[in-house]
Amino acid sequence: MLRIIPLGGLGEVGKNMTVYEAAGETIVVDAGLAFPRDEHLGVDLVLPDFGYLEGKRVRAVVLTHGHEDHVGALPYLLREVDVDQVVATRLTLGLIKSKLDEHGLGQKAELVEAGPGDEPLVIGPFRIELIRVAHSIPDSVALVIETGAGRVLHTGDWKLDHTPVDGLRTDVGKLAEIGNRGVDLLLGDSTNAERPGSTGSERLVGEAFRTLFPLRTGRILVASFASNIHRMQQAADVAIECGRKVTVVGRSMRKNLNIARNLGYVEIPEDAIVRPDEAMELPPDRMLALCTGSQGEPMSALTRIAYGDHPSLGVEPGDTVIISAKPVPGNELRVHDSINQLARAGAEVLHEEIAPVHVSGHACQEELRTMLSLLRPRYAMPIHGEYRMLAAHAKLAREAGVPEDRVLLADNGSVVELSRGGARIVDRIESGVTFVDGLRVGDVQDVALRDRRKLADDGVLIVVTTLASSNGNEIAPPELIARGFAESAARGAARRGGPRRSPARHGPVHRDQAPPGAHPRCDRADRLRPHEAPADGAPGRDRGLS
Ligand SMILES: [Zn+2]
């Protein structure tokens, strides 16, 4: 009997994490984070709820690739749950190693490098094989997870790129072979299941750069996800051919590029790279800046450049800014602000709506059909996507011949059981979200967040009254402090709720009076503190999501 429990990534884009249990042993596939949404006022990161794993020993966390929605929660997981090993490919391991070191968790679990083509890993009752897939970050893999209960294929994020930048294609031959061996259950990436056709090759973006760059006489700035290493490679290659030097702006991008260069995933000659201040000294047609900020993140390099607030880089008429990414849902307005501001500064801004400067990293319908026909799974369970994407993927599975009752539309917290008799959803466990605010970890019902919402909606009115300790009488006129009110409204409130005798004034002053039903763990709010963002690349602000 194999139990599969998604703790995140279903019904949402982000925080992918799936628990696999067999014979009393547990492994976890991916441990990702999500972007906070507008209602998560002041929250920096959103993590899966690890409550289900508390007190359990996890034999291994196996990572499919290095995007933040798959690895970003790992440091927080390692802090709360005992994990023996973290298994990943070379680049993924390089990226998480630096992340764990930053969190002081370098020794918390054994890091094990694995790759496609290696002998299958045997971890307790699990036999795990890695299969190469193409995606928007190098070294991505799908997983074949076998137990006595059957064979599961967990795709991770993937697309069929026939001309990937590193030449490493999705291993279609291997997938066909696994399909011939027989796949009992497919857990498949659903991100683009609503989109017809096929996703373009990453190389198309390089071709767009090759068309665009030689015609530009000003500075060129390319903003992308800090994890999109092949995008940076392609931009740098074309720029160098055009006689430009390359500068890298934004903490996360510099960090990722260094790791990727050290491990041999990116090749940019040392003499082609200059510091940002040196780049600004060069003639405009001699420089390319690779920068963070493709999501309009407030403290990111591109946003600061757009607002004339960056210490070394700026734009002026004649410059070109290429936003080589698609806004993650929820970030559109910020990206539009950024584009407007850059245009105001005189730059020409090219983005995916007007130029072919971005391709997705996920399979569209035709590719999903190909995967389904290569594997011919007995059961299919769409993962990685909002509900409508899961539903679209379910439809494709049915069209590919998976019977209606064998397509499992699960949620975060669903418990799926696979045995020789088949797969079905048998139960559900509590699965919520965990917020990270500054460096502290809290939960969804935090009074701090509720108070922030109230403050944002209503404003705050503070009444200061001074009472004598002897008899509780007022010994000074009350003082009113209003924020977020028109002055007249504040005065009205003062008249209505002003100095009147009320029983409460004799009692102790409650700092926070939670309403009935407030979450029992709301005391955690005390540990929250206001968001403190570092100057650039705040943790999770520029994230290679998806
Ligand atoms: Zn993803």
Ligand SMILES: [Zn+2]
């Ligand atoms: Zn991804």
